[in-house]
Amino acid sequence: MADTLPVEMIVNGRRRAIEVPVNVTLLDLLRDELGLTGTKECCDVGECGACTVLVDGRAVDSCLMLAVEADGAEITTVEGLAADGQLSPLQQAFLDKGASQCGFCTPGQLMAAHALLQENPDPSLPQIQEGLSGNLCRCGCYFQIADAVLAVAQSGQEGGRK
Amino acid sequence: MQTFAYLRPSTLAEAVALLEAHAPDARLLAGGTDLIIGLRDGSERPRVVIDVKRVPELCCGIRDDGGTVTIGATTIMADLATSALVRRHFPALAEAAAAVGSAQIRNRATLAGNICNASPAADTAPPLLVYGAVVLAAGQHGARRIPISEFFVNPGVNALARDELVVAIELPVPAVRVGAAHVRRTRRRGHDLASVTLCAGVDETGVTRLAYGSVGPRPVLKIDESGVLADPAASGAARAAVFDKLFAEASPSPRSMRAGPAYRLAMLRVLGSRAVQTAIERLGEERTNG
Numbered sequence: 001m002a003d004t005l006p007v008e009m010i011v012n013g014r015r016r017a018i019e020v021p022v023n024v025t026l027l028d029l030l031r032d033e034l035g036l037t038g039t040k041e042c043c044d045v046g047e048c049g050a051c052t053v054l055v056d057g058r059a060v061d062s063c064l065m066l067a068v069e070a071d072g073a074e075i076t077t078v079e080g081l082a083a084d085g086q087l088s089p090l091q092q093a094f095l096d097k098g099a100s101q102c103g104f105c106t107p108g109q110l111m112a113a114h115a116l117l118q119e120n121p122d123p124s125l126p127q128i129q130e131g132l133s134g135n136l137c138r139c140g141c142y143f144q145i146a147d148a149v150l151a152v153a154q155s156g157q158e159g160g161r162k
Numbered sequence: 163m164q165t166f167a168y169l170r171p172s173t174l175a176e177a178v179a180l181l182e183a184h185a186p187d188a189r190l191l192a193g194g195t196d197l198i199i200g201l202r203d204g205s206e207r208p209r210v211v212i213d214v215k216r217v218p219e220l221c222c223g224i225r226d227d228g229g230t231v232t233i234g235a236t237t238i239m240a241d242l243a244t245s246a247l248v249r250r251h252f253p254a255l256a257e258a259a260a261a262v263g264s265a266q267i268r269n270r271a272t273l274a275g276n277i278c279n280a281s282p283a284a285d286t287a288p289p290l291l292v293y294g295a296v297v298l299a300a301g302q303h304g305a306r307r308i309p310i311s312e313f314f315v316n317p318g319v320n321a322l323a324r325d326e327l328v329v330a331i332e333l334p335v336p337a338v339r340v341g342a343a344h345v346r347r348t349r350r351r352g353h354d355l356a357s358v359t360l361c362a363g364v365d366e367t368g369v370t371r372l373a374y375g376s377v378g379p380r381p382v383l384k385i386d387e388s389g390v391l392a393d394p395a396a397s398g399a400a401r402a403a404v405f406d407k408l409f410a411e412a413s414p415s416p417r418s419m420r421a422g423p424a425y426r427l428a429m430l431r432v433l434g435s436r437a438v439q440t441a442i443e444r445l446g447e448e449r450t451n452g
Contacts, residue, residue, distance in 0.1 A: 003165075003167055003168065022166070022167070022211075023163040023164065023165055023166060023201070024163070025163070025202075044199075044202060045199050046199070046264075049266060052266055055269075059265055060269050060270050061266045061267070061270070063198075064194055064195050064198045064267075065194060065198065066194070066213075068213075069194070112265065115265070130265075131265055133264050133351075133353045134263065134264020134265055134353050
């Protein structure tokens, strides 16, 4: 039985106080303990970006972080993007541009794109490609994904919030 | 994931004491972008993991101490890449930090972690060598400074004693104007480890410092004081002779999966020429701006 530690974090705006085994990743905590299965587990080595979440506003691979390291942090997962049953402009743009095929990489792509737009509300195409280079899509939707991010950036509906 | 004890010291003294107490069975956790993978796949089996991210003395600032820029051990790559101070005085280091992994990796990976892992392919190693960085280490017997050129020993092995940890990396602000560039070769664009990673720094006195990695057991620094590489008018043959000498130590492993030795040696030449060329151009811009 692993050691556990009490951890406090704000997940999608909600305060959580949990006793966490020290050898559990943030990814496993989110999925298995908090039921936030939007965040996907895939490569488990920080290559694919499917597990991307925001920790204190920064995009990170949640598979490469112990849950105890997130003690005191503010976490945003893909479940935190939509508000009041309304998709965020970025999510809507993914739909409109057909940027999601099988959908498995989509939560990670959305979180990486969301972080990129927070930091740079008006990215160029190369900046989008670089910003999303840590997110793999096996369906090959890269063109549509970049197009969606570009469209929402140009609409001025995302980014610069918060 | 395997079990281990997780300790989170809140002072440097506490971190050092914990390391001393558990040294052979302990691993330090900073960004964790390599360690967590090792903990999961079993290639790392520490009994104790010491998370140093909440040690204020190691923390994550980049400050100008007048002639020396000090980078706290747990400074992340993203902050290094965007720091105005680093971009002004050590642009090739900012360039290398921006080349590490993906945005997600750069938001976790630390400078100290990158050098302590002592990967021959560490992207920050060549610019740190070119800029003459010094590693500030602390242990049970006090603090000491290790020149970065003595820090990398072998793949995965650095010059720290078992009970020592990195507190900061110090970079002397160059006394003369320097133009520098970091370049790398990867199998694909985007997120990949380097098959060759290289940095060139050309200063206004005609000295060229060239550091390269991923072509031997450790990144190395070579210095050309002849002025040939820094001279844009030097003949191709003269430059080739200097490169022959500077790259003599390159010995890429035939066992690496990323690229074969012949390819790496050929690319070393190409990258060396390109980086020196860019460094000379940047030195010119420095002169214009300065």
